[in-house]
Amino acid sequence: MKTLRLTIDGVTVTAREGMSVLEAALEAGIYIPHLCHHPDLKPVGVCRLCLVEIAGRGMTISCKTPVEEGMVVKTESPDIELARRVAVELLIVNHHADCLSCAKDGACKLQEIARYVGIEEERLQRLRRTTRSLPVDSSNPFFLRDPNRCVLCGICVRTCEEIVGASAIDYAFRGYATVISTLGNRPIVQSRCESCGECVARCPVGALVPRQERNPAREVRSVCAYCGVGCGLYLGVRGNQVVRVRGAAESPVNRGRLCVKGRYGHGYIGHPERLTTPLIKRDGRFVEASWDEALDLVAARLAGYRGDQFAALTSARCTNEENYLLQKFTRAVMGTHNIDHCARL
Amino acid sequence: MTFEGLQRRARDEWQALSESAVPLIQVGTATCGRSAGASAVVDALREALQREATPALIMEVGCIGLCFAEPLVTIRKPGRPAVCYGHVNPERATQLVSEYLLRDNPLADWALGTVGEGRIEGIPELFETPVLRPQVRRILRNCGFIDPTNILHYVARGGYTGLVRALGMARGQIIDEIRRAGLRGRGGAGFPTWRKWQFCLEAPGEPKYVVCNADEGDPGAFMNRSLLESDPHSVLEGLLIDGYTVGAREGYIYCRAEYPLALERLHNALAQMREQGLVGENILGSGFSFDIHIKEGAGAFVCGEETALLASIEGRRGMPRPRPPFPATSGLWGKPTVINNVETLASVSLILQKGAEWFAEYGSEKSKGTKTFALVGKVKRAGLIEVPLGITLRDIVYGIGGGILGDKRFKAVQTGGPSGGCLPEALLDSPVDYESLTTAGSIMGSGGMVVMDEDTCMVDVARYFLDFTQKESCGECVPCRLGTKQMMDILTDITEGKGREGDVELLQEVALAVKKGSLCGLGQTAPNPVLTTIRYFRDEYEAHEQGRCPSKVCKALIRYRIVADKCKGCQICLRACPVGAISGERRQVHTIDVGKCIRCGVCLEVCPARFGAVECVTGQ
Ligand SMILES: Cc1cc2nc3c(=O)[nH]c(=O)nc-3n(C[C@H](O)[C@H](O)[C@H](O)COP(=O)(O)O)c2cc1C
Ligand code: SF4
Ligand code: SF4
Ligand code: SF4
Numbered sequence: 001m002k003t004l005r006l007t008i009d010g011v012t013v014t015a016r017e018g019m020s021v022l023e024a025a026l027e028a029g030i031y032i033p034h035l036c037h038h039p040d041l042k043p044v045g046v047c048r049l050c051l052v053e054i055a056g057r058g059m060t061i062s063c064k065t066p067v068e069e070g071m072v073v074k075t076e077s078p079d080i081e082l083a084r085r086v087a088v089e090l091l092i093v094n095h096h097a098d099c100l101s102c103a104k105d106g107a108c109k110l111q112e113i114a115r116y117v118g119i120e121e122e123r124l125q126r127l128r129r130t131t132r133s134l135p136v137d138s139s140n141p142f143f144l145r146d147p148n149r150c151v152l153c154g155i156c157v158r159t160c161e162e163i164v165g166a167s168a169i170d171y172a173f174r175g176y177a178t179v180i181s182t183l184g185n186r187p188i189v190q191s192r193c194e195s196c197g198e199c200v201a202r203c204p205v206g207a208l209v210p211r212q213e214r215n216p217a218r219e220v221r222s223v224c225a226y227c228g229v230g231c232g233l234y235l236g237v238r239g240n241q242v243v244r245v246r247g248a249a250e251s252p253v254n255r256g257r258l259c260v261k262g263r264y265g266h267g268y269i270g271h272p273e274r275l276t277t278p279l280i281k282r283d284g285r286f287v288e289a290s291w292d293e294a295l296d297l298v299a300a301r302l303a304g305y306r307g308d309q310f311a312a313l314t315s316a317r318c319t320n321e322e323n324y325l326l327q328k329f330t331r332a333v334m335g336t337h338n339i340d341h342c343a344r345l
Numbered sequence: 346m347t348f349e350g351l352q353r354r355a356r357d358e359w360q361a362l363s364e365s366a367v368p369l370i371q372v373g374t375a376t377c378g379r380s381a382g383a384s385a386v387v388d389a390l391r392e393a394l395q396r397e398a399t400p401a402l403i404m405e406v407g408c409i410g411l412c413f414a415e416p417l418v419t420i421r422k423p424g425r426p427a428v429c430y431g432h433v434n435p436e437r438a439t440q441l442v443s444e445y446l447l448r449d450n451p452l453a454d455w456a457l458g459t460v461g462e463g464r465i466e467g468i469p470e471l472f473e474t475p476v477l478r479p480q481v482r483r484i485l486r487n488c489g490f491i492d493p494t495n496i497l498h499y500v501a502r503g504g505y506t507g508l509v510r511a512l513g514m515a516r517g518q519i520i521d522e523i524r525r526a527g528l529r530g531r532g533g534a535g536f537p538t539w540r541k542w543q544f545c546l547e548a549p550g551e552p553k554y555v556v557c558n559a560d561e562g563d564p565g566a567f568m569n570r571s572l573l574e575s576d577p578h579s580v581l582e583g584l585l586i587d588g589y590t591v592g593a594r595e596g597y598i599y600c601r602a603e604y605p606l607a608l609e610r611l612h613n614a615l616a617q618m619r620e621q622g623l624v625g626e627n628i629l630g631s632g633f634s635f636d637i638h639i640k641e642g643a644g645a646f647v648c649g650e651e652t653a654l655l656a657s658i659e660g661r662r663g664m665p666r667p668r669p670p671f672p673a674t675s676g677l678w679g680k681p682t683v684i685n686n687v688e689t690l691a692s693v694s695l696i697l698q699k700g701a702e703w704f705a706e707y708g709s710e711k712s713k714g715t716k717t718f719a720l721v722g723k724v725k726r727a728g729l730i731e732v733p734l735g736i737t738l739r740d741i742v743y744g745i746g747g748g749i750l751g752d753k754r755f756k757a758v759q760t761g762g763p764s765g766g767c768l769p770e771a772l773l774d775s776p777v778d779y780e781s782l783t784t785a786g787s788i789m790g791s792g793g794m795v796v797m798d799e800d801t802c803m804v805d806v807a808r809y810f811l812d813f814t815q816k817e818s819c820g821e822c823v824p825c826r827l828g829t830k831q832m833m834d835i836l837t838d839i840t841e842g843k844g845r846e847g848d849v850e851l852l853q854e855v856a857l858a859v860k861k862g863s864l865c866g867l868g869q870t871a872p873n874p875v876l877t878t879i880r881y882f883r884d885e886y887e888a889h890e891q892g893r894c895p896s897k898v899c900k901a902l903i904r905y906r907i908v909a910d911k912c913k914g915c916q917i918c919l920r921a922c923p924v925g926a927i928s929g930e931r932r933q934v935h936t937i938d939v940g941k942c943i944r945c946g947v948c949l950e951v952c953p954a955r956f957g958a959v960e961c962v963t964g965q
């Protein structure tokens with residue numbers, strides 16, 4: 001790919017053809033405030049915060065402007081300062097004021113931008129603060145939707161359309177009444193939402209947050225145990241407990257994405273009812289046994305059968321290797337083709 | 346049938362009509378006429394003709410634009426000029442039949458003017474009357490004079506000769522013709538039409554599309570509706586020429602669903618074009634194939650913005666997207682697309698029919714041709730007008746409009762609808778062209794022109810327009826969605842006497858941020874009413890800050906009171922007050938309970954003028 005050179009705030013920056021000015025700046029370590037840009041999504045240019053001045057063109061947004069050879073870009077000017085500061089102030093006075101009780105506190109892009117711009121309390125005092133309070137949608141078992149914290153960046157809408165392909169949500173209504181909504185503005189659980197949580201993972205603020213999630217102390221790279229696809233993920237753990245799962249962006253299998261089970265279905269890992277040893281039925285009751293005992297018992301009983309007397313059913317939760325082994329065992333050892341898999345049912 | 350054959354048929358029909366042995370009665374039944382009661386007039390005419398057993402032809406026509414005098418009826422008796430009557434109601438209609446048709450008394454008092462050769466005693470020539478003399482009727486030439494449902498009428502008056510001419514020209518030649526005419530987009534921004542077409546023609550990508558923007562969502566604007574209802578083919582011809590020139594095979598007309606009659610006329614016109622081989626495969630045997638689809642909008646102002654309009658045609662939510670890429674390179678379904686306003690396309694037809702030089706006869710250096718405006722508000726003669734660009738605001742307001750209703754003082758004129766600015770008396774002599782209006786802080790827009798008198802509160806006006814843009818913002822970008830709401834909230838506070846120190850500066854700051862930061866034209870122009878009213882009427886803002894509404898409009902800042910030594914105790918106001926706020930015995934001075942009063946102004950209206958005991962006051 002062709003590389004280009006441009007100047008941002010007097011610094012010469014190299015970029016690849018097709019990149020936006022915003023991407024080039026971010027890659028070069030130059031921060032430009034932005035809310036609606038997300039590296040996984042097509043740019044739409046709606047938050048209007050990523051303003052820059054380009055020599056010969058004047059003020060424009062950087063996320064939709066492709067880099068060009070020799071471009072001279074400024075990220076600060078009085079015009080930028082005014083338009084951006086007012087926009088950020090407006091976002092703040094139209095946003096729920098209690099960051100301390102917000103799950104996103106500390107990781108919120110609006111907080112980050114507010115700190116960058118440097119919010120002055122006296123200026124905020126002049127503005128009319130919203131008195132509106134919209135109901136929180138808590139219908140989904142895995143995440144909450146709080147429209148009072150939404151900045152309408154549209155990242156969730158685009159994620160659902162471009163990445164998930166479900167298109168469960170979109171903008172609805174007009175003007176100040178605009179919200180992100182399901183079809184007919186029903187609770188999200190009644191929509192075609194698959195609860196995959198991809199939008200939740202990308203929401204820059206506290207408008208989409210997981211319901212039960214504690215901050216992990218550390219993360220462990222692993223592979224999802226649910227199915228044979230093998231999505232790469234990070235288990236966020238506290239002590240010996242898994243408290244969060246996130247997709248591993250570097251995994252070629254899922255490129256950071258997960259489905260509802262992989263992302264939210266981790267409760268079984270530490271569940272008190274989870275089986276941790278084999279059980280053998282003795283006198284009509286299951287009793288705990290060792291692996292050796294259990295395997296010996298199975299082997300001894302299987303020896304009494306041959307050919308079509310036997311059938312094996314395997315599971316999508318097993319790895320490819322495990323599935324391969326079972327079909328080999330069924331055909332070569334038991335002498336039958338009676339092998340099937342739950343994914344076909 | 347060949348085009349010549351069609352023309353022959355059209356001319357024959359037109360001639361038969363003009364030489365008709367029976368009187369021809371034309372009734373303006375565009376939406377404006379209908380809402381003024383034209384349908385009842387038609388019924389009354391039919392009935393009267395039947396009763397009197399007198400033969401006459403009734404023809405429903407579009408709108409001449411004399412809205413102040415609707416319903417309009419034009420009667421042409423054989424051998425006489427046509428007489429145009431205004432304010433016709435069913436009784437007058439009946440009388441016109443019995444007096445003029447039967448007894449040859451032209452009822453000159455009700456006549457607005459005559460049209461055509463010959464004079465009638467006591468009736469001026471319509472086009473020489475003050476409302477029409479300053480006008481140049483080109484785009485509106487057929488409006489109110491032809492049957493808009495009959496393609497032959499359009500053809501008889503030179504229609505589709507522009508298309509025929511274009512089909513014999515190279516594309517570059519057509520673009521050059523439009524360039525020499527100096528035509529600029531009539532939808533608001535005034536972008537040179539030829540350049541847009543050139544970009545699209547040169548853009549890689551197939552197929553290409555052309556789109557006619559008939560969304561017309563500005564409050565107070567009705568130029569496009571009237572033209573589509575009164576002369577739909579003039580627009581359709583332009584769309585065909587547009588399609589041929591840029592190499593499109595398909596065109597769309599995006600028309601708001603609230604224009605049912607315009608849509609009906611378009612569907613009817615399209616069907617007739619299809620019959621005559623003017624749309625579809627191999628148009629007039631030229632090898633050019635082109636089809637037109639009509640798409641109804643659902644009443645969102647923002648869908649008039651070109652990229653939102655395209656999204657809407659594609660079946661998505663009508664939200665603008667940043668440009669570039671411009672539609673000329675990436676428009677409908679990502680293909681090169683030209684979007685033009687209704688009036689732009691009607692001008693294209695004219696340019697191809699009459700030539701670039703003819704078109705450019707009128708206008709100013711950078712704004713050529715004529716332009717229609719919807720002149721409304723506090724003028725004596727509101728209506729749809731067509732004037733040469735470069736005419737002054739004064740000529741429009743005082744010449745055509747006849748001055749201010751009730752001879753009150755002029756205060757401001759708002760051009761460009763909710764996106765425009767309010768211009769004061771001092772600017773009445775500025776020319777109406779794209780550049781001058783922009784310099785003054787307003788815009789040409791699509792042609793809305795609202796006149797305001799001394800009783801108008803400019804802060805309230807700004808609030809009114811902001812209320813509109815705020816509700817119509819698509820909600821997608823931050824400055825527009827939140828900035829218009831913020832300005833609206835501040836303005837509401839000011840009009841309610843709850844303004845705070847520094848509010849005017851704050852308004853200006855937010856306005857600038859919205860203007861510079863917004864994604865589309867809606868947000869970029871929404872602050873104009875705020876900025877211009879602050880610029881030209883700052884004293885009114887200051888008065889409000891001090892608790893006074895100089896025009897006595899803002900309810901929170903006014904009080905009604907009864908002047909003791911004028912009140913005769915007649916009890917008229919007491920009985921009229923809707924909330925029982927007035928008390929007083931017969932022949933005793935009455936008083937208003939300020940706490941109960943809802944400031945409706947009824948007492949002021951009903952207190953007999955000879956007493957004049959109620960007054961409205963503002964401030965301390
Ligand atoms: C909020 C908004 C509303 C608009 N509404 C209309 C409209 O109703 N009709 C129209 O022709 N142009 C409208 N425009 C302008 C169009 O975007 C576009 O510039 C125009 O249709 C181009 O045609 P023209 O070059 O022939 O003027 C609107 C623009 C904005 C920003
Ligand atoms: S919910 Fe989050 S991602 Fe979606 S629009 Fe609102 S802020 Fe953006
Ligand atoms: S959870 Fe997944 S399916 Fe549901 S709205 Fe978000 S992205 Fe779409
Ligand atoms: S300026 Fe207003 S109408 Fe235009 S895109 Fe932004 S929010 Fe939508």
Ligand code: SF4
Nearest residue numbers: 922942943945946948
């Ligand atoms: S303004 Fe209206 S409400 Fe008030 S006293 Fe007069 S009539 Fe009654």
Ligand code: SF4
Nearest residue numbers: 912913915916918952
């Ligand atoms: S109408 Fe006028 S004169 Fe009569 S009681 Fe009321 S204020 Fe007095």
Ligand code: FES
Nearest residue numbers: 045047048050063
């Ligand atoms: S990041 Fe560019 S407009 Fe939002």
Ligand code: FES
Nearest residue numbers: 099102108205206
């Ligand atoms: S802290 Fe930003 S949304 Fe909560």
